[in-house]
Amino acid sequence: MVKAKNLVKRYGSNYALNDVSFEIGEGEIVGLLGPNGAGKSTAMNILTGYLSSSSGEATINGISILENPIEAKRLIGFLPEQPPIYPEMTVLEYLNFVYELKGCEFPRGEHIGEILSVVKLTDVKDRLIKNLSKGYKQRVGIAQALVGDPKVIIFDEPTVGLDPKQILEVRNLIRTLGKRHTVILSTHILAEVQAVCERVIIINKGKIIADARTEDIVRTIEDGYCYEARICGPTREVISAVKRINGVRSVDEAGVRDGDAAVINIETVGGSDIRRALFRLCVQNNWALIGLMPVGTDLESVFIRLVDRSERPDSSRRGLKRN
Amino acid sequence: MLAIYKREMRSYFTGAIGYAFLVIYLAAAGIVFSYTTLFSMSADVTAFFTLMLIFSAVMLPILTMKSFSEERKTKTEQLVLTAPVSIFSMVAGKFLAAYSMFAMAHVFSSLYCLLLLPYGNLKAAVMLGNMLALLLVGMVFVSVGLFVSSLTENQLAAAVGTIAIILLLLAVGLIGLFLPTTYWLRFVFDAVSIFTRFQNFTAGYFDIASVVYYLSVSAVFLYLTVRVYDRRRYN
Structure with a gap:
């Protein structure tokens, strides 16, 4: 039409x-x-x-x-x-x-x-x-x-x-x-x-x-989510522990600490859900998990991700183009 | 075209512009008429129409300034330009509306001349020649006004620009007056002068060449207006 x-x-x-x-x-x-x-x-x-x-x-x-x-x-x-x-x-x-x-x-x-x-x-x-x-x-x-x-x-x-x-x-x-x-x-x-x-x-x-x-x-x-987590514990230790969770691509400090909690950004590998593992990790170390929020589903981040994908030469682009 | 014409006419009369134009034009015509004929004991209406020509040069831009500028500013032109209507019909509708307003004011003010009938010898040929000439010149002024209005979003700029172009068109004839009659440039200036051609009519001659001239100048400016819109789609 x-x-x-x-x-x-x-x-x-x-x-x-x-x-x-x-x-x-x-x-x-x-x-x-x-x-x-x-x-x-x-x-x-x-x-x-x-x-x-x-x-x-x-x-x-x-x-x-x-x-x-x-x-x-x-x-x-x-x-x-x-x-x-x-x-x-x-x-x-x-x-x-x-x-x-x-x-x-x-x-x-x-x-x-x-x-x-x-x-x-x-x-x-x-x-x-x-x-x-x-x-x-x-x-x-x-x-x-x-x-x-x-x-x-x-x-x-x-x-x-x-x-x-x-x-x-x-x-x-x-x-x-x-x-x-x-x-x-x-x-x-x-x-x-x-x-x-x-x-x-x-x-x-x-x-x-x-x-x-x-x-x-x-x-x-939704694939390849980013989370912002607030975990009550020493920043450096928290980061290195979270990095070891299966399915985590990268972890970095998001900004100033929130009281006694470290604020960190966690990026996951496409398709993996790390929330349960993160909870268990905190329990083991006796850290309180006081916040977990998905970030980066706003349009700007979506674009960055889609532009990234469309520029990558591999097959991840399949399914996003009709023709 | 008819839809646009009707909307334009309605907009003249839902706002103050239409009434203000008619009232000011007729009031000014009344004053000019009284001074040039009644107070000076003359039955010659040429001075009246000549002064009204100058007055129209200033008044008509007020009528045409918003034609395109306003629609461009408020983006209502998007409705017209994406409707199944040609650009020519849009320009023609707006032209006819502004011109009807002028023609209305002009015909009413011309009726003042009939007041002279009981007192003097009103020459029908002179009066009709003057009326027709001003109707034709008005057509040129309205076309110039629409063209300038299509160039800018700013109504004031449209009005001032229109007055400037009209005065230039009128001034061409005056420059000619300073040149010797045998000089070739004088001939050119006289030929393109709105004012020199106007004077042919005021003497009571029906000058077909001048009619064609006024119609052509008007057509050129309307054509330019269509081109402005055509062109803008590419910019």
């Missing part, structure tokens, strides 16, 4: 996107994951025809966005990073404008009414957009993308700036939309992808570093 082929976007000598290719089938919910400035928005802007790529091609349902922009854009609903709303209009006026702008041919009242109820805006439909809260404005932005019942819906960071309850609502809404539409969403929050998407494409510095089913990615991330 959506196909990106060798997309490159250059700004001077900087690459915002560097040879990005992917294919998204009908009815898939795909997350574009990456830190800020990774190229997610650029990729989305190219898919929607807002920007042109320096080279490469993007097609929607086989229609090139560059050669036949109007036909291709008819198939897309887009929510940019900042919802494109006119504050001086009411919600209903705005959606009517979008309906006319997109040249829709459905029964108007029924179509807009349906969208209002899907995004739960019916109660505020006659209010000026400028008087709505941030969460409602975001929903107006989503409603706008749904006008015209497009086959492909593209959301750029749909939950940024929303409160936790609103985030859950938007995620539920996206899951519902995924039943009838192809959905692409971008985010820099790992949990969001886990909650909503079946497949995730990870972008870093303009390049795809992983493209796989969400569960595979999550497994990769």
Whole structure:
């Protein structure tokens, strides 16, 4: 349904996107994951025809966005990073404008009414957009993308700036939309992808570093955990004892001591769970284990790990690339 | 195009700009009209329209400054540019909206001339020539305004830039006045001068070449605006 082929976007000598290719089938919910400035928005802007790529091609349902922009854009609903709303209009006026702008041919009242109820805006439909809260404005932005019942819906960071309850609502809404539409969403929050998407494409510095089913990615991330442990005992002895546990790759001091406890970072060899062994070690030495916390599951660390892997020549990369 | 036109018109009248423009334009026209005709006991409306041309040069940029700048700043242009609408339709919709505002103000203010009917000999040809000429010049001013507005996010910069370009276009004719009539540059200056061509109409002549000239200049600036948007996708 959506196909990106060798997309490159250059700004001077900087690459915002560097040879990005992917294919998204009908009815898939795909997350574009990456830190800020990774190229997610650029990729989305190219898919929607807002920007042109320096080279490469993007097609929607086989229609090139560059050669036949109007036909291709008819198939897309887009929510940019900042919802494109006119504050001086009411919600209903705005959606009517979008309906006319997109040249829709459905029964108007029924179509807009349906969208209002899907995004739960019916109660505020006659209010000026400028008087709505941030969460409602975001929903107006989503409603706008749904006008015209497009086959492909593209959301750029749909939950940024929303409160936790609103985030859950938007995620539920996206899951519902995924039943009838192809959905692409971008985010820099790992949990969001886990909650909503079946497949995730990870972008870093303009390049795809992983493209796989969400569960595979999550497994990769959990593999090779890092822990921060607080153990009441002399730092040096604790470190040398922990190093001897089977499955530990490295141990180092994390920082200042916490009272009488040494604070250490433990990195494990992929797949091994050292928690029980660590507990037994502490019991043997009569050290109190007062804290054990997994660290490094945040996006930054995940990237470091994935980038590491993608640069390693061995087969550990298998399973992270679909093609 | 129609959707964009309607939204623009609505935005003129939901904010203060539309009303402010009409009120100030009509009030200024009233004052200028009183001084140039009623108080000076003259039925010649040429001075009135000429002064209104200068006044439009300053007023129209206020109408066009936000056309693209504001949408660019608030990123609402992303909606229009990712909708199944061509860039040309977007520019045309905005042009027609700003131009309708001007045409409305202009036609209303021209009706003032009818006040002279009971007192003097109002020449229909002169009045209609003046009206038509200002309508055409307004088209050029609006196109210049839209073009400059498409270049910047800053509305004030758009307004000032537009006034600067319009004054330059008007000044070209004045430079020509200092050159001897036989010198070839004089001919060139007169040919491209908005003001010299305006004067043909004020004498009551229907100058088809000037009509074509105004339409072309306007088309060039609208084309440049489309190009600005086309170009920006690649930058």
